[in-house]
Amino acid sequence: MRPERLTAFSDGVVAIIITIMALELKAPHGDDFSALAALTPIFLSYLLSFIYVAIYWNNHHHLMHACKRVTAAILWANMHLLFWMSLIPFATAWMGDNHYAATPTAFYGVILLMPAIAYKLLQTAIVHAQGCDGELATALGRDVKGVISPLLYLVSIGCAFVAPWIAHAIYVLVALMWIVPDKRIESMLSNGPRA
Amino acid sequence: MRPERLTAFSDGVVAIIITIMALELKAPHGDDFSALAALTPIFLSYLLSFIYVAIYWNNHHHLMHACKRVTAAILWANMHLLFWMSLIPFATAWMGDNHYAATPTAFYGVILLMPAIAYKLLQTAIVHAQGCDGELATALGRDVKGVISPLLYLVSIGCAFVAPWIAHAIYVLVALMWIVPDKRIESMLSNGPRA
Amino acid sequence: MRPERLTAFSDGVVAIIITIMALELKAPHGDDFSALAALTPIFLSYLLSFIYVAIYWNNHHHLMHACKRVTAAILWANMHLLFWMSLIPFATAWMGDNHYAATPTAFYGVILLMPAIAYKLLQTAIVHAQGCDGELATALGRDVKGVISPLLYLVSIGCAFVAPWIAHAIYVLVALMWIVPDKRIESMLSNGPRA
Amino acid sequence: MRPERLTAFSDGVVAIIITIMALELKAPHGDDFSALAALTPIFLSYLLSFIYVAIYWNNHHHLMHACKRVTAAILWANMHLLFWMSLIPFATAWMGDNHYAATPTAFYGVILLMPAIAYKLLQTAIVHAQGCDGELATALGRDVKGVISPLLYLVSIGCAFVAPWIAHAIYVLVALMWIVPDKRIESMLSNGPRA
Numbered sequence: 001m002r003p004e005r006l007t008a009f010s011d012g013v014v015a016i017i018i019t020i021m022a023l024e025l026k027a028p029h030g031d032d033f034s035a036l037a038a039l040t041p042i043f044l045s046y047l048l049s050f051i052y053v054a055i056y057w058n059n060h061h062h063l064m065h066a067c068k069r070v071t072a073a074i075l076w077a078n079m080h081l082l083f084w085m086s087l088i089p090f091a092t093a094w095m096g097d098n099h100y101a102a103t104p105t106a107f108y109g110v111i112l113l114m115p116a117i118a119y120k121l122l123q124t125a126i127v128h129a130q131g132c133d134g135e136l137a138t139a140l141g142r143d144v145k146g147v148i149s150p151l152l153y154l155v156s157i158g159c160a161f162v163a164p165w166i167a168h169a170i171y172v173l174v175a176l177m178w179i180v181p182d183k184r185i186e187s188m189l190s191n192g193p194r195a
Numbered sequence: 196m197r198p199e200r201l202t203a204f205s206d207g208v209v210a211i212i213i214t215i216m217a218l219e220l221k222a223p224h225g226d227d228f229s230a231l232a233a234l235t236p237i238f239l240s241y242l243l244s245f246i247y248v249a250i251y252w253n254n255h256h257h258l259m260h261a262c263k264r265v266t267a268a269i270l271w272a273n274m275h276l277l278f279w280m281s282l283i284p285f286a287t288a289w290m291g292d293n294h295y296a297a298t299p300t301a302f303y304g305v306i307l308l309m310p311a312i313a314y315k316l317l318q319t320a321i322v323h324a325q326g327c328d329g330e331l332a333t334a335l336g337r338d339v340k341g342v343i344s345p346l347l348y349l350v351s352i353g354c355a356f357v358a359p360w361i362a363h364a365i366y367v368l369v370a371l372m373w374i375v376p377d378k379r380i381e382s383m384l385s386n387g388p389r390a
Numbered sequence: 391m392r393p394e395r396l397t398a399f400s401d402g403v404v405a406i407i408i409t410i411m412a413l414e415l416k417a418p419h420g421d422d423f424s425a426l427a428a429l430t431p432i433f434l435s436y437l438l439s440f441i442y443v444a445i446y447w448n449n450h451h452h453l454m455h456a457c458k459r460v461t462a463a464i465l466w467a468n469m470h471l472l473f474w475m476s477l478i479p480f481a482t483a484w485m486g487d488n489h490y491a492a493t494p495t496a497f498y499g500v501i502l503l504m505p506a507i508a509y510k511l512l513q514t515a516i517v518h519a520q521g522c523d524g525e526l527a528t529a530l531g532r533d534v535k536g537v538i539s540p541l542l543y544l545v546s547i548g549c550a551f552v553a554p555w556i557a558h559a560i561y562v563l564v565a566l567m568w569i570v571p572d573k574r575i576e577s578m579l580s581n582g583p584r585a
Numbered sequence: 586m587r588p589e590r591l592t593a594f595s596d597g598v599v600a601i602i603i604t605i606m607a608l609e610l611k612a613p614h615g616d617d618f619s620a621l622a623a624l625t626p627i628f629l630s631y632l633l634s635f636i637y638v639a640i641y642w643n644n645h646h647h648l649m650h651a652c653k654r655v656t657a658a659i660l661w662a663n664m665h666l667l668f669w670m671s672l673i674p675f676a677t678a679w680m681g682d683n684h685y686a687a688t689p690t691a692f693y694g695v696i697l698l699m700p701a702i703a704y705k706l707l708q709t710a711i712v713h714a715q716g717c718d719g720e721l722a723t724a725l726g727r728d729v730k731g732v733i734s735p736l737l738y739l740v741s742i743g744c745a746f747v748a749p750w751i752a753h754a755i756y757v758l759v760a761l762m763w764i765v766p767d768k769r770i771e772s773m774l775s776n777g778p779r780a
């Protein structure tokens with residue numbers, strides 16, 4: 001199987017995930033500003049999740065560019081990533097509906113943590129398929145962001161039960177940290193033979 | 196990243212947006228004409244939004260044709276556009292459900308205004324990536340439609356609180372104005388080296 | 391714009407239409423056979439619509455194969471077709487929910503008639519873009535099926551108010567008639583320079 | 586029609602099926618762990634179905650790789666497969682909502698059995714189009730997994746009414762059996778002229 005097909009399928013799933021999240025924003029019954037304003041927490045959690053899914057789409061693309069052939073391990077690591085991402089709309093809706101209460105905030109952290117781990121596994125599967133001294137392995141180096149993010153999610157999950165706003169601040173912070181695309185892989189690709 | 200991938204992903208999101216809007220047309224409980232006729236306002240707002248999303252899809256395609264490489268700015272400008280477009284089904288449903296009341300009508304204008312601004316930003320990001328004297332910059336010229344539309348949406352938002360029907364008339368008018376594809380970029384492309 | 395892009399976008403919309411129809415099959419509250427059996431009319435109307443959408447996808451593909459360039463008329467004729475097709479899930483749900491009552495059955499006929507007309511317009515737009523003596527015009531010949539179908543839908547709409555079962559029989563009949571792909575265009579393509 | 590188009594359309598439908606299943610996981614009303622824990626059966630049935638759909642996507646890809654041209658029989662065999670797969674979200678929701686009661690468990694088996702039969706028919710149509718001594722026919726050999734699975738589903742359907750947990754165990758077992766991609770076709774493709 002060519003990586004292009006796996007990427008196209010993943011793109012389709014991600015496009016649907018990012019769009020159906022907006023379906024949680026149900027038209028309110030009233031027709032005035034207060035009816036609209038009541039949706040603010042749902043809107044904000046949608047905005048945050050939209051950014052996270054966009055980041056994943058972007059990084060996933062950079063990663064798959066470095067993938068030359070699809071092994072069974074890569075295929076299932078990718079499905080595993082899509083599975084956890086498919087739960088983001090659920091976690092988003094639960095957190096938004098409950099005005100960022102403690103448990104839904106912690107659960108949102110879990111649902112950010114799982115795709116982060118899944119992404120790490122996918123990265124490992126791709127590196128493994130290329131040999132440990134391959135381009136991608138070199139390009140990733142110590143992968144600081146990929147290690148820090150899961151740790152920060154873990155901190156958030158703990159914080160959620162003490163002071164949910166700290167958890168929310170961390171979620172926003174990690175998103176900002178990732179909005180910058182993965183320069184390492186990008187520069188490898190532009191220097192390497194595939195560029 | 197090649198522009199083709201960004202276009203394919205955007206196509207997926209737009210295809211979902213345009214289709215899930217129709218889900219707002221829920222099968223009525225009665226089985227006679229009056230039950231169906233009661234859905235007329237929802238149907239008409241769906242029709243209007245379908246046309247707007249179709250226009251965006253079309254113009255987006257012409258624009259991306261002129262994009263030779265995807266920078267981080269273009270990527271996020273495009274995601275920003277998709278974010279606001281993903282709210283069109285919500286605004287459509289709210290306006291249709293409330294029979295074009297003042298506030299939902301004004302809000303619909305806001306949700307037309309935001310993608311218009313986002314599209315302008317995307318255009319700017321693409322022009323910027325090519326240099327200010329690039330083909331696209333020349334082709335766009337003064338971009339009369341791109342400047343008039345946001346102004347008309349602003350007027351509509353104001354009108355909605357006085358006489359909603361004027362706002363609706365403006366929304367229809369702007370849609371008609373845009374149904375004609377962007378001749379400037381099109382003619383550039385057919386004269387230019389990419390054609 | 392290349393026809394491939396328009397086809398890809400249409401494919402996306404059609405894939406979503408055909409799949410979200412299944413969402414109307416909501417899991418019943420009971421957990422026995424009778425709860426499931428109560429969904430039979432919704433299931434059968436879903437099956438019929440699935441076949442119709444599959445036929446459109448298939449014929450649309452054959453038609454677009456014969457399209458060499460996309461004019462504004464073709465673009466909007468295609469959007470017009472997608473608009474009416476996007477209402478099929480709604481008509482399907484309304485007919486199924488109401489156990490094939492007269493008005494929903496007639497309305498289903500209307501929602502089959504409109505895409506049939508839209509398809510005809512799209513065909514005309516493509517023939518027009520190629521010149522009236524083009525390959526496609528010759529291949530289509532008198533287009534018997536394309537003329538008979540709308541007439542049969544019109545008959546069905548009338549019958550629905552007298553004896554709905556005749557309308558249903560006609561809907562099934564027309565579907566069977568179309569399941570055979572359009573041999574004329576197919577044979578043109580395999581003889582012509584594009585094959 | 587090129588097999589690529591049929592594959593792309595099928596990919597779109599499968600991507601939507603796999604994603605909308607997650608919509609059944611509706612955000613609970615409570616904001617504590619118990620509200621979340623109540624969704625466990627729905628989550629587990631979603632997980633199982635996600636794996637099944639992923640297996641179909643994967644095997645479908647391998648199969649379509651071996652397809653050189655699309656006949657009408659292949660087209661409709663593929664649509665038939667997609668139809669039954671589109672009912673997986675419904676069966677999943679019904680089984681999850683009813684905590685794996687007997688009838689929904691048996692019905693889930695039916696909804697696994699039908700795509701298995703449809704897949705077999707598609708395989709036959711592709712083999713037939715190539716001639717019975719073609720590469721694919723040789724590669725498939727006795728197709729042990731493809732014969733055992735439907736039989737196991739039949740056993741499950743029977744077991745569901747006696748001891749549902751046996752049926753669930755069989756569903757999990759068959760999924761595990763299929764997670765390994767179809768080595769036979771894969772090795773044929775890597776040895777054959779298409780590789």
